[in-house]
Amino acid sequence: MTLAPAPARALRIGPIDLDVPVVLAPMAGITNTAFRLLCREYGAGLYVSEMITSRALVERNDTTMRLIRHHESETPRSIQLYGVDPKTIAEAVRIIVAEDHADHVDLNFGCPVPKVTRKGGGAALPWKSSLFAEIVEQAVKAAGDIPLTVKMRKGIDPDHLTFLDAGRAAEDAGAAAVALHARTASEFYSGHADWNAIGELKQAVTSIPVLGNGDIWSADDAVRMMAETDCDGVVVGRGCLGRPWLFGDLAAAFGAESRPVDATLGFVADAFRRHAQLLVEFLEDEDHGCRDIRKHVAWYFKGYPVGSDVRTGLATAQSLAHIDDLLGQLDRDAPYPGADAEGQRGRAGRPKRPALPDKWLESRDVAADAGEMLRGAEIENSGG
Structure with missing residues (x-):
């Protein structure tokens, strides 16, 4: 890097x-x-x-x-x-x-x-x-x-x-x-x-x-x-x-x-394991924490020589011990893969016509009857 x-x-x-x-x-x-x-x-x-x-x-x-x-x-x-x-x-x-x-x-x-x-x-x-x-x-x-x-x-x-x-x-x-x-x-x-x-x-x-x-x-x-x-x-x-x-x-x-940072596969594996541990502590539940780390597997190991069996295992692991067993199968000395690990991460999606309230673009002022609609925009749960 x-x-x-x-x-x-x-x-x-x-x-x-x-x-x-x-x-x-x-x-x-x-x-x-x-x-x-x-x-x-x-x-x-x-x-x-x-x-x-x-x-x-x-x-x-x-x-x-x-x-x-x-x-x-x-x-x-x-x-x-x-x-x-x-x-x-x-x-x-x-x-x-x-x-x-x-x-x-x-x-x-x-x-x-x-x-x-x-x-x-x-x-x-x-x-x-x-x-x-x-x-x-x-x-x-x-x-x-x-x-x-x-x-x-x-x-x-x-x-x-x-x-x-x-x-x-x-x-x-x-x-x-x-x-x-x-x-x-x-x-x-x-x-x-x-x-x-x-x-x-x-x-x-x-x-x-x-x-x-x-x-x-x-x-x-x-x-x-x-x-x-x-x-x-x-x-x-x-x-x-x-x-x-x-x-x-x-x-x-x-x-x-x-x-x-020398981002060998061993370094990345340790970071992934640390993240999983912190999630378990934050969520106060090992099963929940190990389920939450699953979404991060592809991002951490992008471009690295990690076999499909290990990737699938990490994406379904239910305990820190299981994660440890899987990470132990990796070649810790595998070097940083360069361009294969760089670039875009996460979903980009495609351009799309935005979903908007009816007649939203007709005026830059808020309509007198828009109060209830706007309150409905406040989704109940945080974080998403």
Whole structure:
């Protein structure tokens, strides 16, 4: 893995000083306490929770209350909230602040999932500019001294872009930073991220940090994004799937102290085993933890000489002992496979017409009778 040399870089988000300008993107079912801890062991930066539904937090849903817990070693603590109702989001932020659940809150306006956008949530919401501004304003007020940031997409589709207006509105509302996933909702995760849009947002938003997200598969990509767009930091999502040590590569690339990684198959196997152990501890159940690690098998061992029997076994393992037996069959000295292990990770999907509420695009104002529909966008469970 080649690391591009770069001058030492840091990032300040409100009162939070980060040694490197790197943020772990919230990912449903991925960025739980276990994965965040593992990433921290390799690198530095800000590590954000899974997406938390504001209504579920206000109603103190059991799953949600578990998802917002942080390990005592995590600092700063970060929670991402999703919602569509300004009052509910503000109340969720007040709970986080009053009960000391986090040091940073991020608002999700980038989710492209149809079950969210078809009711006006996620990446669809910034189209309703006054509603977007009200949500950010009330959330910032509720956050008080805790920095509140916004993550968004370019817009709904190429004909309905919102990122420049939303970025300026978030800045005016007092957000501490804005992050742009440089794709539209219609693109989902397909094609290539439009880094030029990140540069445009940086030109439009001048008083707070602008972070870039999209197609960061290596430390070289992160350094190149910052050089090409002049953004203040990077948000890393799918690039770290099955590769939590990417945060060590990023720390080194941005001038922080970091141990070099020799990603032999033995190193990867140890990281996978550590992840499984942390999941068992987080979920407080060995069977549950071993089932949860299954989704990570293909990502960890991409490009490595791991036979189908071992891969299938790891994808069905029900105990740590079984995982140990399977990992013991690997050639630990097998070297890093290079290009075969690089590039895109996770599902890209295909461009698709976004699912939107009826007549959503006819106006940038919220219809008087839209309240019930928008409340329906607040899915019951967090993390997905």
